[in-house]
Amino acid sequence: MKIKGTGAVVTGASRGLGAALARALAREGARVVLVARGADALGEVVGGIRSEGGEAHAIAADIGDKEAIHRIAGVAAAVAGPIDILVNGAATLGALPMPLLLDTECEDLERVLEENLVGPFRLTKVLLASMVLRGEGVVINVTSDASVVPYPRWGAYGLSKAGLEQMTRIWAAEIEGTGARIVSVDPGEMDTRMHADAVPDADRAALADPADAAHAIIDLIRRIETVTNGARVDLAAEVSAIRATVRA
Amino acid sequence: MSAALTTDLETTPFPHGAIVTAAHGAHDRAQLRPATWPRPDPHAARLLWIDPGADRFEHALVGGLPGLVAPGDLLVVNDAATIPASLLARTANGAPIEVRLAGVIPEMHGSKDDGASRGSWLGEADFARTHGSGDRGAAPGRAPGADGTSGGQATEKSHFTEENRAWAAVTFGEGDWRVRTEDRPAPPVLRSGERLAFEGGLTARIEQVSDLSPRLVTLRFDLEGAALWDALYRAGRPVQYSYLDGSVALWHVQTRYASVPMAVEPASAGLALTWDLITVLRRRGVQLARITQAAGLSSTGDPAIDAALPLPERFEIPQATVRAIDKAKSEGGRVVAIGTTVVRALEGCAALHGGRLVPGRGTTGLRIGHGHRLLIVDGLLTGIHEPGTSHYEMLRAFAPEALLDRAHAEASKVGYLGHEFGDTCLILGSR
Numbered sequence: 001m002k003i004k005g006t007g008a009v010v011t012g013a014s015r016g017l018g019a020a021l022a023r024a025l026a027r028e029g030a031r032v033v034l035v036a037r038g039a040d041a042l043g044e045v046v047g048g049i050r051s052e053g054g055e056a057h058a059i060a061a062d063i064g065d066k067e068a069i070h071r072i073a074g075v076a077a078a079v080a081g082p083i084d085i086l087v088n089g090a091a092t093l094g095a096l097p098m099p100l101l102l103d104t105e106c107e108d109l110e111r112v113l114e115e116n117l118v119g120p121f122r123l124t125k126v127l128l129a130s131m132v133l134r135g136e137g138v139v140i141n142v143t144s145d146a147s148v149v150p151y152p153r154w155g156a157y158g159l160s161k162a163g164l165e166q167m168t169r170i171w172a173a174e175i176e177g178t179g180a181r182i183v184s185v186d187p188g189e190m191d192t193r194m195h196a197d198a199v200p201d202a203d204r205a206a207l208a209d210p211a212d213a214a215h216a217i218i219d220l221i222r223r224i225e226t227v228t229n230g231a232r233v234d235l236a237a238e239v240s241a242i243r244a245t246v247r248a
Numbered sequence: 249m250s251a252a253l254t255t256d257l258e259t260t261p262f263p264h265g266a267i268v269t270a271a272h273g274a275h276d277r278a279q280l281r282p283a284t285w286p287r288p289d290p291h292a293a294r295l296l297w298i299d300p301g302a303d304r305f306e307h308a309l310v311g312g313l314p315g316l317v318a319p320g321d322l323l324v325v326n327d328a329a330t331i332p333a334s335l336l337a338r339t340a341n342g343a344p345i346e347v348r349l350a351g352v353i354p355e356m357h358g359s360k361d362d363g364a365s366r367g368s369w370l371g372e373a374d375f376a377r378t379h380g381s382g383d384r385g386a387a388p389g390r391a392p393g394a395d396g397t398s399g400g401q402a403t404e405k406s407h408f409t410e411e412n413r414a415w416a417a418v419t420f421g422e423g424d425w426r427v428r429t430e431d432r433p434a435p436p437v438l439r440s441g442e443r444l445a446f447e448g449g450l451t452a453r454i455e456q457v458s459d460l461s462p463r464l465v466t467l468r469f470d471l472e473g474a475a476l477w478d479a480l481y482r483a484g485r486p487v488q489y490s491y492l493d494g495s496v497a498l499w500h501v502q503t504r505y506a507s508v509p510m511a512v513e514p515a516s517a518g519l520a521l522t523w524d525l526i527t528v529l530r531r532r533g534v535q536l537a538r539i540t541q542a543a544g545l546s547s548t549g550d551p552a553i554d555a556a557l558p559l560p561e562r563f564e565i566p567q568a569t570v571r572a573i574d575k576a577k578s579e580g581g582r583v584v585a586i587g588t589t590v591v592r593a594l595e596g597c598a599a600l601h602g603g604r605l606v607p608g609r610g611t612t613g614l615r616i617g618h619g620h621r622l623l624i625v626d627g628l629l630t631g632i633h634e635p636g637t638s639h640y641e642m643l644r645a646f647a648p649e650a651l652l653d654r655a656h657a658e659a660s661k662v663g664y665l666g667h668e669f670g671d672t673c674l675i676l677g678s679r
Binding site: 033057058059060069070071073074075077078079081082083126129130132133134135174 | 325327329331473474477478481482498499502504505506507508509523536538568
């Protein structure tokens with residue numbers, strides 16, 4: 001898929017992988033709409049992209065807020081045109097330090113599902129539909145191996161990502177043949193604030209740079225026509241290869 | 249499409265009830281009742297099928313639509329998203345008013361500050377100057393079929409909505425949708441240069457007051473880009489009318505494929521189309537294409553403004569849609585407009601280009617009615633409209649008046665519901 005000239009929405013775009021991906025999409029010539037809760041952090045990323053000559057727009061919104069969804073979709077299409085790329089990157093770990101599932105409060109689980117599963121459902125429902133009508137476009141749902149490996153303490157987050165992946169597969173089955181696409185992408189462990197929140201004593205040197213993961217996702221979007229619709233794409237190997245190339 | 253989507257819609261064209269052939273000649277003048285809330289199951293809405301060739305009409309259901317169109321037919325939808333275009337504001341003196349945005353001012357004849365193109369929304373003389381011969385003004389009594397179309401393709405630049413353009417807006421005195429527009433108090437006299445303050449801190453300046461009505465103004469907001477749109481979405485509510493039971497949310501007024509926000513009221517014929525129905529239609533060999541059209545206000549309660557509706561509206565026709573229409577027609581398929589806005593965009597574009605469709609952007613004030621020769625569209629799916637409205641006038645280009653009158657009288661008598669969340673009418677020949 002050609003990225004230049006497309007309208008792209010990235011949620012969770014104020015830091016980590018979302019910010020790196022927004023920068024990378026803008027460098028490829030996409031009109032990028034960045035969504036995150038914090039207006040100040042968002043403004044810094046948008047300013048950085050614009051100073052490089054890229055097109056970026058900020059929408060301060062909580063993806064878990066039902067009332068915000070049509071605002072996000074409407075503002076994005078108003079300023080960037082029909083949205084061809086949606087990256088559902090926003091996610092929360094829930095309570096910190098991450099509790100055992102037996103200690104997880106029901107309300108905390110609900111909040112995680114609202115942010116990581118129901119929010120992406122609502123936004124995708126609006127934006128994927130117009131992609132199906134136009135017969136083009138891709139939705140990238142960012143996931144993690146916590147969706148398939150039962151890591152203790154990753155209960156709420158892991159459940160939400162498992163749900164996101166199954167939602168991706170079902171949507172892919174329903175839109176098969178329309179030209180629109182949806183996949184889940186596991187970028188592997190990255191050196192982000194979210195990772196530090198989850199694993200404070202991790203060896204940061206062993207973690208991938210979010211910019212490398214963003215490059216791997218850009219490559220995936222370019223070749224999305226060759227990827228099975230609905231697939232769970234593990235990009236850890238690609239991210240490591242990019243890292244090795246960059247270091248060399 | 250996945251086999252998982254197979255539904256009862258496929259097994260019979262009328263899954264929710266049998267066809268009832270209406271008695272012809274029923275001339276009961278019962279009043280059409282409005283739908284007062286969005287219907288949870290759009291497939292169960294009634295569909296009045298008018299077959300002009302056979303001079304007859306039948307009762308069906310929206311879920312039966314796939315049985316009424318034929319393989320090779322092309323449905324064209326308007327994919328404009330609906331803007332929350334009703335904004336509460338205060339004037340410089342602190343007087344509360346309601347502002348209903350009517351649309352971004354088309355600026356197709358020069359620079360942003362071209363006064364003539366701004367004026368095209370505001371008064372007869374300017375409208376005529378911008379749109380051609382002097383007998384084409386946006387005045388009350390403008391003949392249906394008058395060509396108020398204008399091609400903005402050449403000088404429209406960038407995306408439709410990203411520039412900070414002037415908006416046409418209709419102002420109301422204190423109050424909201426719960427009071428009939430006709431009964432709303434007039435706003436205080438507004439003057440060019442006056443500032444308005446909206447909820448959430450958004451502000452705007454009135455640039456011009458129309459000579460059509462002092463309630464019709466152009467205004468320019470003090471924000472632009474994403475900040476402006478974000479503020480509009482935070483401060484605005486969907487435009488709605490007093491026949492509804494409660495305040496509607498934005499999701500109630502969006503079609504299921506809405507994209508770029510250009511409409512100030514929903515392109516409501518499309519509210520009937522679920523993806524389930526679209527999937528069944530596609531599997532039957534019925535294709536789908538899209539245009540984007542800035543559906544405007546349907547009513548303001550101000551007689552002078554209402555007589556001039558619809559105001560000129562912007563549209564965009566993608567290359568893929570022009571190709572799909574050409575292909576359908578060359579293979580004997582019919583073009584069915586989902587909504588009157590689609591008819592105006594397609595016929596408006598064709599009127600501008602010697603009967604041909606040209607991809608791109610334009611503006612149309614085309615009024616379609618009795619005697620109008622349709623160049624592109626063969627059939628129309630629309631709401632149930634009251635005689636005397638501009639929507640009803642458009643139906644007369646598709647079917648003889650006597651048939652429409654009989655069908656409307658019967659629909660009113662048997663309890664069809666009108667307005668944006670109401671029942672549906674299909675005007676299309678049988679195959």
